[in-house]
Amino acid sequence: MVDVLIRIAGEAGQGVVTAGNTLIGGLSGMGVHLLSTQSYMSRIRGGLNWYDIRVSDRECFAGREQADLLVSFTNTAREVLSGSLIPGGLNLHDGEASDSANMIPLNAAKLAKELTGSTLAANSVAAGAVFSLLGYPSDALCGYLEKLFGQKSRELADANTKCARAGHECIKKAGFWERLHAPLPSGSVIGHIWSGAAALGLGAATAGVKFATAYPMSPSTATFAWLAEHSDQYGILVEQAEDEIAAVNMVCGATYAGVPALTTTSGGGFALMAEGLSLAGMMELPVVAVIAQRPGPATGMPTRTAQQDLQFALRAGHGEFPRAIYAPGTVQQGYQLIRTALQTAHWYQTPALLLTDQFLQDMEKLVPVFPETDKPIDRCLDLDAGAEYQRYRVPATGGVSSRAIPGGKALVVVDSDEHDTAGHLSEDFQARISQQDKRMAKLAAMQAEALPPEYYGPDTAELLLICWGSSYGPVREAVDALNTSGRSAAMLHAAQIWPLTPDAWKLRLSGRRRICCVEGNQTAQFAALLRETGILAQAETLLRYDGMPFTGAEIAERIGP
Amino acid sequence: MSQLLDLKKADTIPAWCPGCGNFPILKAFSGAFAESGLNPEKTVLVSGIGQAAKLPHYLEPPCNIFNGLHGRALPAATGIKCANHELEVIVTSGDGDMYGEGGNHFIHAIRRNIGLKVFVHNNQVYGLTKGQASPTSDEGFVTRIQTHGVMSTPFNPLALAIVEGCSMVARTCTGDPVHLKATMLEALRQKEGFVLVDILQPCVSFNQINTYKWYKERMRPIPPEHDPYDRMKALALAFQWGDSIPTGIIYRSRRPSFESRQPVLRQGSLVTRIKQKTLEQHQ
Numbered sequence: 001m002v003d004v005l006i007r008i009a010g011e012a013g014q015g016v017v018t019a020g021n022t023l024i025g026g027l028s029g030m031g032v033h034l035l036s037t038q039s040y041m042s043r044i045r046g047g048l049n050w051y052d053i054r055v056s057d058r059e060c061f062a063g064r065e066q067a068d069l070l071v072s073f074t075n076t077a078r079e080v081l082s083g084s085l086i087p088g089g090l091n092l093h094d095g096e097a098s099d100s101a102n103m104i105p106l107n108a109a110k111l112a113k114e115l116t117g118s119t120l121a122a123n124s125v126a127a128g129a130v131f132s133l134l135g136y137p138s139d140a141l142c143g144y145l146e147k148l149f150g151q152k153s154r155e156l157a158d159a160n161t162k163c164a165r166a167g168h169e170c171i172k173k174a175g176f177w178e179r180l181h182a183p184l185p186s187g188s189v190i191g192h193i194w195s196g197a198a199a200l201g202l203g204a205a206t207a208g209v210k211f212a213t214a215y216p217m218s219p220s221t222a223t224f225a226w227l228a229e230h231s232d233q234y235g236i237l238v239e240q241a242e243d244e245i246a247a248v249n250m251v252c253g254a255t256y257a258g259v260p261a262l263t264t265t266s267g268g269g270f271a272l273m274a275e276g277l278s279l280a281g282m283m284e285l286p287v288v289a290v291i292a293q294r295p296g297p298a299t300g301m302p303t304r305t306a307q308q309d310l311q312f313a314l315r316a317g318h319g320e321f322p323r324a325i326y327a328p329g330t331v332q333q334g335y336q337l338i339r340t341a342l343q344t345a346h347w348y349q350t351p352a353l354l355l356t357d358q359f360l361q362d363m364e365k366l367v368p369v370f371p372e373t374d375k376p377i378d379r380c381l382d383l384d385a386g387a388e389y390q391r392y393r394v395p396a397t398g399g400v401s402s403r404a405i406p407g408g409k410a411l412v413v414v415d416s417d418e419h420d421t422a423g424h425l426s427e428d429f430q431a432r433i434s435q436q437d438k439r440m441a442k443l444a445a446m447q448a449e450a451l452p453p454e455y456y457g458p459d460t461a462e463l464l465l466i467c468w469g470s471s472y473g474p475v476r477e478a479v480d481a482l483n484t485s486g487r488s489a490a491m492l493h494a495a496q497i498w499p500l501t502p503d504a505w506k507l508r509l510s511g512r513r514r515i516c517c518v519e520g521n522q523t524a525q526f527a528a529l530l531r532e533t534g535i536l537a538q539a540e541t542l543l544r545y546d547g548m549p550f551t552g553a554e555i556a557e558r559i560g561p
Numbered sequence: 562m563s564q565l566l567d568l569k570k571a572d573t574i575p576a577w578c579p580g581c582g583n584f585p586i587l588k589a590f591s592g593a594f595a596e597s598g599l600n601p602e603k604t605v606l607v608s609g610i611g612q613a614a615k616l617p618h619y620l621e622p623p624c625n626i627f628n629g630l631h632g633r634a635l636p637a638a639t640g641i642k643c644a645n646h647e648l649e650v651i652v653t654s655g656d657g658d659m660y661g662e663g664g665n666h667f668i669h670a671i672r673r674n675i676g677l678k679v680f681v682h683n684n685q686v687y688g689l690t691k692g693q694a695s696p697t698s699d700e701g702f703v704t705r706i707q708t709h710g711v712m713s714t715p716f717n718p719l720a721l722a723i724v725e726g727c728s729m730v731a732r733t734c735t736g737d738p739v740h741l742k743a744t745m746l747e748a749l750r751q752k753e754g755f756v757l758v759d760i761l762q763p764c765v766s767f768n769q770i771n772t773y774k775w776y777k778e779r780m781r782p783i784p785p786e787h788d789p790y791d792r793m794k795a796l797a798l799a800f801q802w803g804d805s806i807p808t809g810i811i812y813r814s815r816r817p818s819f820e821s822r823q824p825v826l827r828q829g830s831l832v833t834r835i836k837q838k839t840l841e842q843h844q
Contacts, residue, residue, distance in 0.1 A: 210831040211643055235825050235834050237643050242669035246636040249629065253607075253640025256627055257648065258832045261640070279630050376835055405832065406605050406625035407645055415618075415628040416610070424618050425628065427572050429565040 002057045002183040005064050006130060009050035009081050010073025012043050019071070019123040020051030025148065026127050026141035026164075027055060028193050028366055031185035037063035037549070038362040042218070042302040048077055055134065057183035060365075061330065061473030065551050068180055069133065071126060090179060092129060104133070104176050111170065112163050121163040128167030135178030136185075138168040191368045196360035196470075199331045199367075200290055201226030203338035204262055205234040208376025211254040211261035213239045213247045218302045219358035220264040220292035244269035248276030248289065255285045256414060258381060258405035260342055262288040267296050267309045274316045277351055281321025283414040284392070284401070284439065286345035286352070286379075290338070293357040295547045304547030305358035307469055307520035311528070313353050314498055320436070322443040324352040324450075325497040329472020331365045333495055340451075343377040348442045349403055355497065357520070359549035360470035385410035391423040394434055399441030443499060450496050452504035457483065457490025462513040463559065466539065468494040468526045470549070475518050477552025482559065489559075494526065505535045516540040518555060575619045577612060582735040582762025586682055587616055589738055590653070593745035594620070601625075604649040605641055609634040609663060612689050613655035613682035624651075632662025635670040638677050645832040646676065646820040651749075656683040660696040660716050667718070671725040671755050675819035678748050678756045681718065684764040685771050692767035702770060718759055719799035723792060723812045728754025730795070730812040735762040736777045740808060747810060754818040761806070776806070783809035790814070 006023070010016045017038065024036050033056045041047035052067065054060045067085050071092045072078035078093055085091070091103045108125035112118065124145060131141050142161040149157040171177065194202070200223045204212070212231075214224045228238040241247035247263040254261040265273065270291045280287035291313055295306040313325050324344045328334040338354055345352040382389075382402040389410030393401050404410040413423030418435060420426040454472075457479050467475040475491045482489040492508050494500070509515065515536065517527040522545045530536040542558055544550055577583045594604075601624040608614035610631035617626040625648075629637040634654045642650045652659075659667055659681045670677065685702070687693040694707045696716040703710045722730045729751050733744040741760065748756045763773050787809075789795060795812035820826055828834065 208835045210834060211640065213640075232824060235828070235831070237823055237825050237831060239639075239643065241636070242665050245633065246639075246666055246669070249633040249636035250640035250643070252629065253627065253637035253642075254644040254831075255640075256637075257605075257641045257644035259644035260835065261644070275630055276633070279633075283629075379835065405645075406641075407603060407648060407832070409602060411602065411623055411625050413618075413623075413626040415626070416630050417628065423626065425615070427568055429568070433565075 002181060004055045004069070004134065004180050004182055005067045006053045006055065006069045006071065007050050007067035007081060007084070008071045009048065009077035011045065012041060012047050012049050013045040014073045015123060016049050016051050016073065019126055020053060022123045023127045023130055024053050024193055024364060026131065026144045027053070029140040029144055030136060031187055031189045032057065032183045033059050033189055034193065034366040035060035036364040037359065040303050048080055050081065055183060057186070061476045062552055063549060065553065069130070071130065090133065104171070104174070106167065106170065108167065111166055115162055115166055116159040121160045124160040124163040125167035128164035129171045132168045132171035132177055133180045134182035136182065138165050191366045193364050194331050194367050195222065195362060195364045196331050196334050196356060197222030197362070198226045199335040200338045200356065201230065202370065203335040204342065205230060205236065206374045206376070207339040207342045208260045209236060209262055209342065210259045211237050212263070213241045213250045214264045215241050215244045215247055215269055217266045217269045219294055219361045220266050220290060222361055223290055224264045244272035245276060248273040248287065251287050252276060252279055252283065252285050255287055256283065258379065260346070260377060260379065262290065264290040264292065266292050266294050267312065268299065270309070270316065278317035278319055278321065279416050280351040281317060281319065281323070281439065282416055284349040286349055288341050288345050288352050288354070290354045290356065292361050293355060295545065301547045303358065305520065305549050306545065306547065307357060307471065308545070309355065310468070310497060310525040313355055314529070321439055322348065322350050322446060323498065324446055325355060326352070327355040327469030327495060327497050328360065329469060329493050329495055331363060332367050334360065335370055337495060339374070339377065344446065346377055346380050348446055349400060350442055355469055357470050381405060383408060390421045392419060392421045392435060392438070394421060394438045398445050399438045447499035447501065450499050450501045452501050453508060454493045454495065455490060455508055456493070458488060461488045461490035463487065463489040464492055464509070464512045464515045465489060465518050466492045466515065467518045468497060471518050471520060474550035474552050474555055478555035478559070481552055481556040500533050500535065502533055502535050509536060514540065516542050516559065518542045518550065520544055520550065576615060578766050580765040582684060582764070583613060583616065583682060585735040585738050585741060586760060586762065587619055589742035589745055590680070591620060593742050593749055596746055597749040599649050599749060603647065604651060607634050607638040607641065607650060607652045609654045609658035611655040611658045613653060614658055616653045632658055633666065634658060635663055635666040635677070639670060639673070639675055642675055642677060642820065643831065645830045646826060647830050650677050652677055652679040654681060656681060656685065656695045656697045657687050660718055664696070668721065671722050671727045671757070673819040674726065674728055674754045674816050676754055678751065680745065680758045680760060682762055683759050684762045684768055686764045686768040688764050688767055699770070717799060718757065719811055720796060722757045723795050723799055726814045726816045727757055727812065728814055728816060728818070729756040729810065731757070731810045732759045732761065732808050734776050734780050734808055735760060736773050737780060740782065744809070753821065754816060779804060779806045780808050781805045783807045783811065
């Protein structure tokens with residue numbers, strides 16, 4: 001496997017992400033596998049942020065700790081992160097002279113200024129330089145820049161392609177051409193760069209979401225921003241709510257009126273939504289919330305990652321009502337599962353939650369084209385209901401009543417109080433039992449349709465690594481690493497957290513020598529759920545809660561001999 | 562399981578005290594609604610929690626109803642209006658629900674000037690929780706919680722709504738059923754934007770200060786020469802309280818509504834636009 005990691009680092013506000021985007025955008029036409037991750041501090045200026053790009057001849061699923069090339073925008077970045085280079089790793093630094101064979105000087109800003117009269121295209125100089133270090137011609141990069149800037153202005157496009165070529169040439173002249181051992185381009189590796197956050201937005205938009213509201217909160221905001229950016233194209237009304245309480249209640253109102261809708265938040269905001277979630281359970285509304293996790297408690301670490309809200313998402317909201325919880329492991333799964341969450345919510349008229357986190361939200365990956373045939377979800381509405389309609393008539397089985405929306409012949413009455421079949425508030429004990437039973441009856445059907453865990457690795461692997469959500473990537477890479485080194489390992493990944501399918505799980509658990517739950521939290525929350533549901537009595541745990549994501553190498557190492 | 566008690570006989574409708582100001586409000590609203598010509602099928606009554614918030618359940622003929630959480634009537638109503646702005650969305654709730662628990666939403670729903678008709682049953686006290694101060698209780702009002710009397714300044718919903726450019730701001734009182742109904746009808750006829758009608762009403766159980774008599778002695782209909790589009794004069798009226806309380810339409814603005822400014826709503830309401838869309842533009 002040929003696998004190069006490029007780390008671009010600098011202060012907040014210096015354009016680290018812009019530089020990263022330019023480079024990954026340019027590389028996306030090269031026919032190599034790409035994956036990027038981000039690490040940044042909670043501030044607008046200063047600090048130390050970095051953007052990692054993996055360039056590989058095989059599909060990547062997670063980040064890596066050690067870099068092959070460090071592109072540093074500041075001395076601090078170089079000093080702090082040089083230690084994270086592999087032995088013999090390269091340093092592309094901002095300057096003229098070089099005192100080490102691994103230190104490659106490039107004064108990108110100066111070069112850009114000389115060529116274009118402005119430092120704005122410095123990122124294109126740097127991207128061209130990296131292309132040269134990889135031994136790639138600059139055509140793909142220039143093509144990308146042409147496309148990116150060409151729509152805005154001819155001048156801008158020309159300036160950037162000129163700078164990219166100059167950066168490329170400069171490295172070549174200095175004798176550093178092909179200094180990185182880069183993967184060979186392949187015609188079969190094609191696709192587009194999508195982030196986890198954007199894939200959720202696209203999934204929601206194609207599923208027919210027409211109303212999105214949220215209070216901004218890292219790391220969920222990127223999904224909300226994607227929806228806003230594409231709101232005209234998809235006909236979505238996007239409204240910034242005054243707080244998360246408003247957001248979830250607006251979604252309750254919009255879904256009551258028949259429009260697929262969602263909100264995005266993080267743990268702290270979701271805490272404010274708990275009562276509204278319970279309202280959706282009581283009124284039987286298809287409310288969907290994306291929860292992008294970050295370390296808590298309280299404000300915690302706003303720009304870091306965690307898998308700490310599983311038990312919270314599972315229990316949030318007073319009273320007892322059914323819910324579905326999904327946790328995508330990859331960018332592509334994010335696209336699929338937000339659609340699944342919306343469909344499940346509409347089928348069963350109950351809330352569905354999607355748990356992601358900073359690691360997966362910011363992860364970008366070259367992914368194959370998303371299926372163009374994907375249709376909007378079925379809202380499962382009874383649009384012909386007449387005057388005799390009752391919203392909460394108890395069906396013979398399954399608990400799902402026919403759902404009408406206001407505006408037609410049927411009057412639709414919904415209440416946060418316990419209610420009768422017509423929806424009017426009622427203190428009748430019989431009505432209470434019958435409505436509560438009806439709501440909870442949906443859970444059995446939801447369980448029958450729940451996604452089974454995904455198994456990866458040899459069927460008879462001795463070591464089984466259990467994970468959920470975004471740990472998919474690191475665990476999958478750990479499994480590959482372990483098997484390459486002669487071990488016998490496999491992964492069992494939960495993309496649906498609730499309800500679980502005990503039979504499908506148990507089938508995969510028998511006959512293992514060792515089972516270990518890998519989670520981004522301190523208390524092994526998923527392992528606890530597996531115990532509670534009788535799926536797995538006991539397991540080892542491998543946990544991380546410092547705010548950074550796992551890597552495959554780290555897991556493989558911590559598993560030990 | 563043991564035999565369930567049948568409380569149907571005891572669960573009388575409405576759940577209001579005899580003499581409650583909610584009765585005249587229900588009556589006036591029914592009358593105004595019938596006269597307005599609004600179609601119950603195209604109308605949603607939204608409320609929060611409290612005695613006032615139960616009104617939608619008692620309306621004849623009935624409408625669509627969304628009886629949501631305490632304090633959250635406005636965001637729910639906002640979601641409904643966004644999803645289908647062809648619907649008439651009317652909110653009825655109390656002062657605790659609208660000005661206390663839902664205070665933040667009150668500020669921002671009016672800022673949006675979204676097309677909601679909001680009727681606030683303002684009895685200056687919490688009824689369903691049995692007699693605590695509300696955001697509009699007068700200073701010095703003694704309760705079993707505010708044992709030394711209310712020390713906070715009463716909230717002025719009318720002034721806030723005027724400051725934010727609310728489309729229509731009015732005050733009326735249950736003590737004058739004719740005025741009450743006429744004001745409600747005017748509110749229901751408003752074509753665009755947020756409409757706030759603050760309805761002063763006595764609480765016969767828990768407010769022995771602001772009684773029918775107390776309000777009746779102080780109500781002063783706004784003179785016909787008042788120009789409701791004059792914001793400063795409207796503000797002056799909104800600040801009048803005590804011996805003389807102005808009633809009627811205090812303020813009107815020409816601000817466009819939230820719905821009318823949303824580009825995505827120009828082709829019709831969202832609920833009519835759920836259809837397939839290809840991904841071409843993204844690839």
